[in-house]
Amino acid sequence: MIKAIIYDSNTGFTKQFAYSFAASTGLPIYTLKEAKKTLNKNDNIIFFSWIQADKIHNIKKAKRYNIAYAAAVGLRLYNEELVELIKKNSKVNNVYYLEGGIRWRMLGPFQRLMMKMILAMLKSKKKKNKATPDDIELINRLNLGYENINLDSLNILIEWYNSQKELVA
Numbered sequence: 001m002i003k004a005i006i007y008d009s010n011t012g013f014t015k016q017f018a019y020s021f022a023a024s025t026g027l028p029i030y031t032l033k034e035a036k037k038t039l040n041k042n043d044n045i046i047f048f049s050w051i052q053a054d055k056i057h058n059i060k061k062a063k064r065y066n067i068a069y070a071a072a073v074g075l076r077l078y079n080e081e082l083v084e085l086i087k088k089n090s091k092v093n094n095v096y097y098l099e100g101g102i103r104w105r106m107l108g109p110f111q112r113l114m115m116k117m118i119l120a121m122l123k124s125k126k127k128k129n130k131a132t133p134d135d136i137e138l139i140n141r142l143n144l145g146y147e148n149i150n151l152d153s154l155n156i157l158i159e160w161y162n163s164q165k166e167l168v169a
């Protein structure tokens with residue numbers, strides 16, 4: 001039985017998804033810090049976190065619990081190879097990818113620098129006519145900031161959660 005949602009969010013997008021999922025499922029929701037005081041080691045959980053350098057942030061800490069699903073929030077457009085890469089880097093099997101956004105004003109100085117470097121690299125690729133349509137979309141999102149998250153993209157994960165409940169009942 002899944003006991004709770006645990007989330008880790010840097011600028012708020014993952015938190016939005018995790019709270020929306022909590023509202024739809026009725027599961028309790030904790031930060032990693034709160035979970036340590038409340039949950040037991042190896043409890044079944046759903047972990048929501050953001051993607052940093054193609055890896056789920058703080059996945060190591062979440063592995064204290066049994067991760068039934070990891071919901072990974074990134075800025076890139078969804079594609080299957082990306083999900084496989086995230087699974088491999090995070091060493092977790094069940095990954096559900098969600099498109100988040102970018103809030104420049106909430107990034108720390110080092111994070112801002114990293115994102116500026118990625119943007120510069122993508123722009124240079126575009127100049128050489130080597131950018132893919134996904135790269136161009138990412139340039140647009142990074143250039144303008146991106147806030148258009150779609151909470152309906154949680155629906156398949158909610159269906160999966162409901163099917164797990166039925167298995168237990």
Ligand SMILES: Cc1cc2nc3c(=O)[nH]c(=O)nc-3n(C[C@H](O)[C@H](O)[C@H](O)COP(=O)(O)O)c2cc1C
Pocket residue numbers: 008009010011012013014015049050051052053054055073074075076099100101102103107111112114115
């Ligand atoms: C330092 C840094 C590295 C990032 N690396 C990736 C990445 O590899 N792939 C990706 O899709 N998004 C990447 N992002 C974008 C975040 O995953 C995205 O902004 C996400 O919505 C943040 O969620 P949050 O608001 O819950 O922190 C990166 C962001 C930062 C600050």
